[in-house]
Amino acid sequence: MLDSFRSSLQKLFNKIRGLPYIDEKLLNDILMEFQRTLIDADVSVMLASEITNRIREKILKTKIPEGIPLNNIVLQALYEELVSLMGKKSHRLNVRPGKQNIIMLVGLQGSGKTTTAAKLANYLKKRGYKVILVCADTYRPGAYDQLKQLSEDIGVPFFGDKNEKNPVKIVKKALKQFKKADVLIVDTAGRHKEEKGLIDEMKKLAKVLHPDETILVIDGLIGQRAYDQAKAFSEAAPVGAIIVTKLDGSARGGGALAASAATGAPIKFIGTGEKISDLEPYVPEYFVARLLGMPDPNLLKEIVESTPKAILSGKFTLRDLLAYYESVGGGQGFLSRIKDTLKLKGITDKMIETSMKRQLAILKSMTAQELDDPSLFKDRKRIERVAFGSGANPIEVKRLLVQFEKIRKLVRTLMRSRKLSKEAALRKIMEGKVDLTEIKGLRRIR
Numbered sequence: 001m002l003d004s005f006r007s008s009l010q011k012l013f014n015k016i017r018g019l020p021y022i023d024e025k026l027l028n029d030i031l032m033e034f035q036r037t038l039i040d041a042d043v044s045v046m047l048a049s050e051i052t053n054r055i056r057e058k059i060l061k062t063k064i065p066e067g068i069p070l071n072n073i074v075l076q077a078l079y080e081e082l083v084s085l086m087g088k089k090s091h092r093l094n095v096r097p098g099k100q101n102i103i104m105l106v107g108l109q110g111s112g113k114t115t116t117a118a119k120l121a122n123y124l125k126k127r128g129y130k131v132i133l134v135c136a137d138t139y140r141p142g143a144y145d146q147l148k149q150l151s152e153d154i155g156v157p158f159f160g161d162k163n164e165k166n167p168v169k170i171v172k173k174a175l176k177q178f179k180k181a182d183v184l185i186v187d188t189a190g191r192h193k194e195e196k197g198l199i200d201e202m203k204k205l206a207k208v209l210h211p212d213e214t215i216l217v218i219d220g221l222i223g224q225r226a227y228d229q230a231k232a233f234s235e236a237a238p239v240g241a242i243i244v245t246k247l248d249g250s251a252r253g254g255g256a257l258a259a260s261a262a263t264g265a266p267i268k269f270i271g272t273g274e275k276i277s278d279l280e281p282y283v284p285e286y287f288v289a290r291l292l293g294m295p296d297p298n299l300l301k302e303i304v305e306s307t308p309k310a311i312l313s314g315k316f317t318l319r320d321l322l323a324y325y326e327s328v329g330g331g332q333g334f335l336s337r338i339k340d341t342l343k344l345k346g347i348t349d350k351m352i353e354t355s356m357k358r359q360l361a362i363l364k365s366m367t368a369q370e371l372d373d374p375s376l377f378k379d380r381k382r383i384e385r386v387a388f389g390s391g392a393n394p395i396e397v398k399r400l401l402v403q404f405e406k407i408r409k410l411v412r413t414l415m416r417s418r419k420l421s422k423e424a425a426l427r428k429i430m431e432g433k434v435d436l437t438e439i440k441g442l443r444r445i446r
């Protein structure tokens with residue numbers, strides 16, 4: 001379903017997730033790519049740019065809690081806009097037990113009315129409803145046989161009259177004959193000598209049938225034009241719901257979906273193939289989640305919104321430093337970059353390597369409380385204990401604490417100025433990717 005839309009969206013979301021940080025330029029790049037993806041899926045250029053502008057404003061307006069990576073905020077904003085583009089909420093079919101419900105399907109020729117009538121009949125039958133399929137298309141030769149065949153395939157009673165040219169007479173008969181049925185699904189004509197004739201016929205049928213649900217069937221391949229089509233039909237008969245068909249494997253179904261969702265009549269089902277079973281209730285959240293490659297929107301929400309407590313607190317502790325040292329294992333290049341970053345003059349790589357190993361040993365000798373709260377080291381005895389436990393000199397322990405304090409301030413500055421997570425900030429600092437002169441307040445910490 002919507003294959004290329006899906007793969008572009010997934011690529012974009014994965015990219016956002018993997019970015020170490022997002023600044024304004026990157027945000028613009030992301031939004032441009034998102035806009036292109038929407039346009040490729042046949043969402044109108046105007047709507048696509050409206051959406052990206054809204055996202056940009058939303059993100060720039062968000063007061064981002066310290067330490068929450070901007071990536072998550074961006075992901076969440078994109079996700080929310082996608083859901084809203086695709087129709088926000090899900091809507092149930094207006095069918096109630098204990099009465100004769102009428103569903104009338106309307107739409108242009110070839111949109112998939114007859115196929116959808118059978119799919120819907122099968123769907124309702126499986127849910128215990130007594131369904132009748134009614135052929136009110138007297139215009140197209142073969143319409144009668146097509147629906148009759150489909151109804152036999154799914155084992156649902158069929159009603160029609162090959163010799164009757166007036167569809168109003170047919171539906172009147174059907175209404176009378178199937179008083180005890182739960183649902184009458186009426187398939188109508190899609191072509192006429194002229195469009196006005198078709199619309200008039202819809203009006204006449206609606207007057208007799210009083211449908212509980214007039215469903216407009218829209219071909220998912222027509223893109224943005226879906227909007228005008230839906231408008232034209234809803235002016236003729238009160239269209240209560242939309243089914244968008246042919247959303248299987250197409251790149252450009254996004255436009256029809258977005259346009260349909262914008263008409264005011266909710267999309268209730270989508271057709272995703274030619275088989276009878278290729279009909280799905282439409283739930284925008286699930287639909288978007290699936291587009292993004294997540295089978296479950298709750299899972300997606302979790303990923304988008306998940307922010308560990310530690311990040312929320314924004315506190316950078318010795319534990320973060322330990323985790324980082326452990327994760328990089330102290331490569332050679334990394335060591336000299338640390339030297340540069342921290343402006344340690346007259347020190348060779350060899351010396352740093354030895355000292356790094358010591359530092360790791362020192363950090364590992366600390367208790368959990370000490371790792372979380374370096375102020376505990378005001379107590380000299382703790383320093384001595386850690387030195388002893390790690391085979392280091394107490395001066396080395398103190399030096400580590402001084403260095404940690406420098407790194408901590410840098411991390412905090414980067415988190416604020418660049419909206420980075422503390423992990424991303426630390427990584428940038430350690431990898432020497434920070435132009436220290438760029439950062440305000442640096443003089444204070446040098």
Ligand SMILES: Nc1nc2c(ncn2[C@@H]2O[C@H](COP(=O)(O)OP(=O)(O)OP(=O)(O)O)[C@@H](O)[C@H]2O)c(=O)[nH]1
Pocket residue numbers: 107108109110111112113114115116137140143189190191245246247248270271272273274278
């Ligand atoms: N791939 C795909 N094909 C579909 C889908 N729904 C309908 N079709 C195909 O679209 C073509 C037209 O479907 P119909 O159900 O006959 O369309 P209709 O609106 O009844 O057409 P008219 O009666 O001529 O107005 C058929 O070949 C169907 O198999 C769908 O969801 N996916």
Ligand SMILES: [Mg+2]
Pocket residue numbers: 113114115137143187188190
């Ligand atoms: Mg038909």
